[in-house]
Structure formats: structure tokens, C-alpha cells
Amino acid sequence: MRNPLSFHPILRNRLRKMKPLPVFSALGRSCLGLAAAFSLASCGGGGDASSSDGDAGAGDDDSGQPEIALIMKSLANEFFKTMADGAEAYHGENADQFGLIVNGIKNETDLAQQVALVEQMVARGVDAIVIAPADSKALVPALKRAQDAGIVVVNIDNKLDNAVLTEAGATIPFVGPDNREGAKLVGDELAKSLEKGAQVAILEGVPTAFNAQQRRAGFEDAMKAAGVEVVAVQSAQWEMEKANTVTAALLREHPDLAAVLASNDSMALGAAAAIKAAGKEGAVQIVGFDNISAVQAMIKEGRVLATADQHGDQLAVFGIDAALEILEKDVAPEDKKTPVDLVTKETPALPLPDR
Numbered sequence: 001m002r003n004p005l006s007f008h009p010i011l012r013n014r015l016r017k018m019k020p021l022p023v024f025s026a027l028g029r030s031c032l033g034l035a036a037a038f039s040l041a042s043c044g045g046g047g048d049a050s051s052s053d054g055d056a057g058a059g060d061d062d063s064g065q066p067e068i069a070l071i072m073k074s075l076a077n078e079f080f081k082t083m084a085d086g087a088e089a090y091h092g093e094n095a096d097q098f099g100l101i102v103n104g105i106k107n108e109t110d111l112a113q114q115v116a117l118v119e120q121m122v123a124r125g126v127d128a129i130v131i132a133p134a135d136s137k138a139l140v141p142a143l144k145r146a147q148d149a150g151i152v153v154v155n156i157d158n159k160l161d162n163a164v165l166t167e168a169g170a171t172i173p174f175v176g177p178d179n180r181e182g183a184k185l186v187g188d189e190l191a192k193s194l195e196k197g198a199q200v201a202i203l204e205g206v207p208t209a210f211n212a213q214q215r216r217a218g219f220e221d222a223m224k225a226a227g228v229e230v231v232a233v234q235s236a237q238w239e240m241e242k243a244n245t246v247t248a249a250l251l252r253e254h255p256d257l258a259a260v261l262a263s264n265d266s267m268a269l270g271a272a273a274a275i276k277a278a279g280k281e282g283a284v285q286i287v288g289f290d291n292i293s294a295v296q297a298m299i300k301e302g303r304v305l306a307t308a309d310q311h312g313d314q315l316a317v318f319g320i321d322a323a324l325e326i327l328e329k330d331v332a333p334e335d336k337k338t339p340v341d342l343v344t345k346e347t348p349a350l351p352l353p354d355r
């Protein structure tokens with residue numbers, strides 16, 4: 001498969017010349033380790049050579065390199081650990097080109113903390129923020145303030161709400177997959193092994209996240225096309241434990257349930273535990289989304305039927321590249337679609353081709 005994202009040749013050449021300058025890489029790693037409670041301000045407190053001037057403006061740091069802040073969601077979710085690792089590896093290869101600060105929040109729904117992280121990055125005067133927003137609406141005002149301070153903002157993973165962006169007068173490019181398409185691939189795969197009229201349930205992510213809505217829609221599209229009945233749609237907030245509780249209740253309410261479609265793999269794991277506890281392993285199929293390692297193993301064992309790989313390790317890298325391109329060439333921000341692939345026992349995920 002061809003990588004749908006291309007780089008401007010100048011940028012590509014520039015990025016090829018690699019010479020490590022690990023200041024921000026190390027900083028990023030320690031921030032990630034301290035995860036939730038510590039945003040950059042506390043992580044960076046130890047002081048490093050490349051600190052900003054503390055203005056709200058987006059100037060380069062002392063090294064003359066642009067400084068990019070990656071702001072993710074729950075670091076308890078392997079998906080974001082993978083994303084952070086990918087971003088740091090990329091930075092390690094291109095450390096003479098940009099500085100990287102890696103941040104995340106503790107809980108999937110900790111919106112206030114994610115807003116606070118944005119504000120800290122603005123106060124630090126980073127050049128760009130690459131963010132996977134935990135909510136598609138609530139983060140917009142803070143990100144608009146960042147833009148007003150001259151910071152380049154790139155939205156990855158979960159798209160911000162178009163109407164709220166327009167209302168706020170903000171244009172923020174989205175770099176990420178088509179989640180509806182990805183979920184449809186997974187749902188179609190499941191449908192192959194379901195009878196017409198079979199009953200299934202959907203576990204939704206955080207309902208105010210656009211990618212959660214899109215995955216639900218993609219699952220529904222697939223079930224409708226197959227004549228399968230969706231008897232329940234319930235949010236488990238992207239979380240394993242909640243998915244376990246919700247699925248246990250669903251199994252009691254719908255004894256004929258043939259499958260659970262989980263909108264991410266954390267919830268697929270929770271559903272799998274509930275199905276096992278109810279003695280229904282094998283009778284109730286499971287699909288997910290993300291291709292985290294625990295689910296890869298379950299797919300191999302035949303305990304999960306399918307998932308989608310949205311190449312989490314590359315997702316932030318795509319966002320960083322988009323930010324660098326905007327900074328470098330002063331181009332108008334553009335949306336970029338990133339790949340999402342079906343993963344089954346027969347078709348494990350392949351790494352993306354070399355950049």
C-alpha cells in the first residue's frame with residue numbers, strides 16, 4: 001500500500017539528514033513517564049539548554065529549531081504509548097530538525113487536564129501543537145487561543161468539530177484516518193460470519209469524540225448492509241473496565257447476542273473478559289479497533305475476530321510532518337488522510353512502507 005501522505009521534497013531531504021540532538025527526546029521521555037500529573041512545565045523544570053523565552057509568542061528556541069508539542073490522550077491506553085514511541089523514534093532520527101515535547105493525560109475523559117496542557121504549551125511559546133483531542137468540541141477554544149498566539153496547530157487522530165471550529169473562527173487541519181471507513185471494514189469482516197437477523201451490540205467510545213461517532217456509524221453501516229440487527233449501542237468511554245461491566249449487562253439482557261463490536265481494542269478486551277466470565281466464549285464474537293498487542297495475540301488465538309490498524313506509531317509522525325511543513329513553507333494548512341487497515345488472523349497488519 002502506498003503511503004497516502006507525501007512530503008515536500010525539500011522537507012523530505014532535510015529530514016533525511018539525521019544527526020541526533022537528544023535534548024527534547026530525553027525531555028519527552030521523562031514527561032511521558034510521569035504522564036498524567038506532569039505536564040511539560042513540571043517536567044521541564046529541571047531546565048535544559050533549549051528552553052523557550054516563556055512568551056506566548058511562537059519563536060524558535062535557542063537552538064533555532066522549531067519546538068513541537070505533542071499532546072495526546074490517555075497514556076493508560078497502549079495506543080497512545082505506541083504513538084509516543086513512534087514520535088520519539090522519529091525525533092531521534094531527526095533531532096537536528098526539531099525539538100519534541102511529549103504530553104498526555106491520565107484519563108480518557110480528563111478534558112480539563114488536556115486544556116491545561118494546551119495552555120502550558122502556549123505559555124512556553126512552542127512553535128507547534130500536534131494534538132489528539134479527547135473531545136471534539138471542548139478543546140476548540142484553547143486551541144484557537146494557541147493559534148491567536150501564533151502557534152501552528154495540527155489536529156490528529158480525533159477530528160475537531162467542524163461547526164465549533166467555524167463558530168470559533170479557527171481553521172485547524174486534520175491529519176488522521178477515516179474512522180467510518182475503518183469501522184466498516186471491521187464490521188464487514190464480522191458480517192461474513194453472521195446470519196441475517198443475528199443480534200449484535202456496539203460499544204461506543206466517548207460519545208462527544210467525532211472518531212467515536214464515526215466508528216459507531218461505520219459499524220452500523222456494515223450491520224445494516226448485512227441485515228444484522230444492532231440491539232444495543234452503549235458507551236464504555238473507550239475503557240476496558242467499563243466495557244467489561246457494560247458487556248456483562250448486555251449479555252444478560254440479550255441472551256442471543258452473537259457479537260460485540262467494540263470501537264477500540266481496550267473495550268474489546270473488557271468485552272472479551274465479560275464474555276468469558278459468562279461462559280460464552282466462542283458463542284459471542286468480538287471485534288475491535290487499534291490493533292494493540294494484547295488484541296493481536298487474541299486474534300492469533302481466534303478469540304477476537306478482527307480489528308483495524310490505524311498505524312498509531314505513525315499517526316503523530318504524520319502530524320509532526322504536517323506542522324513542520326506549515327512552519328517551514330508557510331503553506332496553508334490542509335487535511336491529510338492517513339491509512340487504516342483491516343487486521344484478521346489471515347491478514348496481520350503490515351508496517352507502512354518506508355517514508
Ligand code: ALL
Pocket residue numbers: 073074077079108132157158205211238263264265266289290
Ligand atoms: C482514539 C484513538 C484510539 C483509542 C481511543 C482512546 O482517539 O483513535 O482508538 O483507543 O482514542 O482514547
